Amino acid sequence: MVGPLLAPSSAPLSPPIFTQDDFKKAAAYKAVEFVHSGMVLGLGTGSTARHAVDRIGDLLRQGKLKDIVGIPTSKKTYDQAVSLGIPLSDLDSHPVIDLAIDGADEVDPDLNLVKGRGGSLLREKMVECVCKKFIVIVDESKLVDFIGGSGLAMPVEVVPYCWKFTAVRLQNLFKDSGCVTKLRTVGENGEPYVTDNENYIVDLYFNKDIGDLKVASDRILRLAGVVEHGMFLDMATTVIVAGELGITIKDK
Numbered sequence: 001m002v003g004p005l006l007a008p009s010s011a012p013l014s015p016p017i018f019t020q021d022d023f024k025k026a027a028a029y030k031a032v033e034f035v036h037s038g039m040v041l042g043l044g045t046g047s048t049a050r051h052a053v054d055r056i057g058d059l060l061r062q063g064k065l066k067d068i069v070g071i072p073t074s075k076k077t078y079d080q081a082v083s084l085g086i087p088l089s090d091l092d093s094h095p096v097i098d099l100a101i102d103g104a105d106e107v108d109p110d111l112n113l114v115k116g117r118g119g120s121l122l123r124e125k126m127v128e129c130v131c132k133k134f135i136v137i138v139d140e141s142k143l144v145d146f147i148g149g150s151g152l153a154m155p156v157e158v159v160p161y162c163w164k165f166t167a168v169r170l171q172n173l174f175k176d177s178g179c180v181t182k183l184r185t186v187g188e189n190g191e192p193y194v195t196d197n198e199n200y201i202v203d204l205y206f207n208k209d210i211g212d213l214k215v216a217s218d219r220i221l222r223l224a225g226v227v228e229h230g231m232f233l234d235m236a237t238t239v240i241v242a243g244e245l246g247i248t249i250k251d252k
């Protein structure tokens with residue numbers, strides 16, 4: 001435990017009430033303390049990572065950080081970083097990254113993750129698997145006993161061609177875990193959600209533990225039609241959790 005969160009600036013006399021977003025911001029700001037001038041940084045995607053990118057932009061503007069190169073993990077983060085004046089590059093030019101900071105949808109006790117409910121899992125995985133240090137920033141609601149344990153989606157990015165066929169094959173892989181698959185859609189007409197890489201996302205829901213995660217990962221990746229899945233196994237080096245009791249830093 002690192003310590004209690006600071007009270008919001010307009011602190012009332014009664015005990016402060018923190019929102020989930022306060023926790024996300026607290027975790028993000030703590031992670032940015034690990035950023036140093038000259039680093040190549042993986043810039044994550046989502047409402048938690050957004051705070052970290054904002055903070056990096058602030059520190060650059062204030063001259064407290066210099067010579068940073070950011071590698072964004074989505075078009076959205078690219079746009080945010082450009083608006084903040086953060087110099088950007090890509091994996092072709094910077095195949096090794098010093099530090100990546102990103103959120104997650106689930107974190108298990110071994111620091112395995114589910115990511116991609118924001119839809120950016122492929123670029124996130126490409127960036128975060130080549131970084132020397134990967135700091136995951138979450139509020140305490142993201143902690144689970146086992147992957148899939150939140151009852152929420154485990155995303156799989158698939159090619160649009162015959163996605164229904166791929167979804168059925170994914171469901172069959174995990175029928176012992178009560179797996180149900182659902183194409184991610186947007187808008188009132190239920191149009192498929194299209195990723196930055198022009199693919200679709202099939203979300204997997206389980207009603208129990210899917211067992212050995214490495215085995216599950218290999219089985220998913222062996223299916224033709226699958227591009228990538230949202231399990232990030234053995235990738236996080238540090239997880240920063242913010243919650244009612246303050247900030248906790250978990251190291252692998």
Ligand code: 5RP
Binds near residue numbers: 048115117118119124
């Ligand atoms: C996007 C992601 C996000 O990191 C994940 O969904 C967490 O998002 P948030 O910080 O908004 O809860 O993987 O693809």
